[in-house]
Amino acid sequence: MKKICLLLPNGFEAVEASVFTDVIGWNKLQGDGSTDLVTVGTREKLKCTWNFTVIPEMHISEVNVxxxxxxxxxxxxxxxxxxxxxxxxxxxxxxxxxxxAGKIIASICVGALVVAKSGILEGRSATTYNLNPIRQKQLAEFGANVMKDQPIVIDQNIITSYNPATAFDVAFMLLELLTSKENCNRVKKLMGFIK
Structure with missing residues (x-):
């Protein structure tokens, strides 16, 4: 079973997290069954951007990469x-x-700023929230090569995207990288994204 760590800092945007739970969950039950997702929080109880409350399955201190x-x-x-x-x-x-460890890291919107703050995007291509120039400027200040007009950027093992509208695409991209294009398309079809 391929496990995905869904890392949830307090104040995360629920819709951007839910795409991962749904796509990976659909694959577990209706796709090839090879994936599982574990919610990992920075606190025992998290409040999303719009006050939705979440209790993660694990605390960040318990994670073994x-x-x-x-x-x-x-x-x-x-x-x-x-x-x-x-x-x-x-x-x-x-x-x-x-x-x-060379593992895939998939981020949505300003999640890229967190990835960049860690230092791993220095000299690499990435994107982040595109409708406020401050966010892309911050990404550049962390040393990333900002691809302003690309909705999704993949540089080696890292996926970044530029707003919430890209969320499902990022989750499907992650699923495809973990399984196969054929399996990903099957899950997309079952979820109504392709006919």
Whole structure:
């Protein structure tokens, strides 16, 4: 079973996390059955950007990178305290460990800023939220080569995207990388994304 670590800092955006739970979950039950997802939080109880409350399955301190094939990271809002948790050294160290092990890291929207803050995007191509130039400027300040007009950027093992509208595409991309294009298309069809 290929396990995905869905890393949830407080203040994350629920819709950006839910695409991973749904796509990986659909694959587990209706696709090739090879994937499982574990929600990992920075706290025992998390509040999303819009006050949705989540209780993760594991705390970040319990994660063993060797147990997972990939890391998924949604973005969130500064006003909801996202960066307070997301920029914590425990989060940044976990991202570094996944990268050092060559595992896939898939982020959505400003989740890319967290990946970049860890230092692993220095000199690599990436994107982040595209409708506020401040976010792309921050990504550049972390040393990333910002691809402003590309909705999704893959550089080696890292996927970044530029807004919530890309969320399902990132989750399907992750599924395809973990399984196969044929299996991913089967899950897309079952979920109504292709006819």
């Amino acid at each position: 060797n147990d997972f094939e990939a890391l998924a990271l949604p973005g969130g809002f500064e006003e909801a305290g996202f960066y307070d948790d997301a920029y914590d050294e425990d989060v940044l160290n976990l991202i570094r460990e996944f990268n050092s």
